[in-house]
Amino acid sequence: xxxxxxxxxxxxxxxxxxxxxxxxxxxxxxxxxxxxxxxxxxxxxxxxxxxxxxxxxxxxxxxxxxxxxxxxxxxxxxxxxxxxxxxxxxxxxxxxxxxxxxxxxxxxxxxxxxxxxxxxxxxxxxxxxxxxxxxxxxxxxxxxxxxxxxxxxxxxxxxxxxxxxxxxxxxxxxxxxxxxxxxxxxxxxxxxxxxxxxxxxxxxxxxxxxxxxxxxxxxxxxxxxxxxxxxxxxxxxxxxxxxxxxxxxxxxxxxxxxxxxxxxxxxxxxxxxxxxxxxxxxxxxxxxxxxxxxxxxxxxx
Numbered sequence: 001x002x003x004x005x006x007x008x009x010x011x012x013x014x015x016x017x018x019x020x021x022x023x024x025x026x027x028x029x030x031x032x033x034x035x036x037x038x039x040x041x042x043x044x045x046x047x048x049x050x051x052x053x054x055x056x057x058x059x060x061x062x063x064x065x066x067x068x069x070x071x072x073x074x075x076x077x078x079x080x081x082x083x084x085x086x087x088x089x090x091x092x093x094x095x096x097x098x099x100x101x102x103x104x105x106x107x108x109x110x111x112x113x114x115x116x117x118x119x120x121x122x123x124x125x126x127x128x129x130x131x132x133x134x135x136x137x138x139x140x141x142x143x144x145x146x147x148x149x150x151x152x153x154x155x156x157x158x159x160x161x162x163x164x165x166x167x168x169x170x171x172x173x174x175x176x177x178x179x180x181x182x183x184x185x186x187x188x189x190x191x192x193x194x195x196x197x198x199x200x201x202x203x204x205x206x207x208x209x210x211x212x213x214x215x216x217x218x219x220x221x222x223x224x225x226x227x228x229x230x231x232x233x234x235x236x237x238x239x240x241x242x243x244x245x246x247x248x249x250x251x252x253x254x255x256x257x258x259x260x261x262x263x264x265x266x267x268x269x270x271x272x273x274x275x276x277x278x279x280x281x282x283x284x285x286x287x288x289x290x291x292x293x294x295x296x297x298x299x300x301x
């Protein structure tokens with residue numbers, strides 16, 4: 001669809017945090033390549049484990065075959081990646097859960113994936129049964145692991161200039177001072193965090209974005225500071241990060257965020273981008289819930 005709606009292009013993006021390597025699902029079609037600096041990208045082609053003689057399919061792939069969850073196959077890679085993302089995020093908990101809880105988690109995980117022909121029943125069935133054997137699925141993470149450790153959050157291993165040429169420039173500042181300097185030097189540059197609306201100018205309108213400043217590595221803009229009755233959000237805080245922060249503080253509100261776009265979108269879309277973009281249709285993804293003219297995925301400009 002080239003707009004982050006169908007989920008067929010879903011991939012896993014791993015980044016280093018205090019817990020180690022954490023993977024999140026995103027829509028590849030609207031994800032700027034520069035934003036994946038110091039991340040680990042896993043596509044559906046990389047799921048299988050490499051053996052001496054052949055490949056061993058990931059348990060989610062095996063479950064999709066056994067439950068007849070694929071017909072034309074166009075959407076299948078995206079469904080598989082979304083279910084693998086769920087397994088990585090909550091596999092151990094869901095292995096102990098009953099069928100109703102598993103089903104609800106699976107339905108939420110594939111909410112950003114569309115199927116035209118098979119129907120969702122066998123796909124949901126595959127998502128449920130895979131949690132009967134969580135251990136084999138966990139072994140695949142070691143198979144994917146990069147040869148060298150990824151740069152940790154805030155280490156600023158890479159320079160702020162990722163690409164700088166006459167027709168295309170991409171900057172990724174690490175501090176507010178670097179960001180301010182880039183804005184002074186390049187006043188026409190566009191700001192991007194998740195790009196869930198902004199990148200549609202490329203994929204739908206075929207417009208070049210000659211200068212992009214990626215704010216995802218500015219720590220103060222991605223910070224969540226909870227102080228008693230006050231919550232301070234950086235402009236580049238994603239809906240997913242806020243959802244996790246509120247899981248224990250305000251579980252009802254965290255659950256409400258599940259109605260906002262898909263998991264792939266919430267993993268990229270930001271509060272600041274939504275408010276600044278103020279799209280009245282909010283990327284066509286949900287009814288208004290938050291401050292601003294729209295609520296959806298948020299542009300992140």
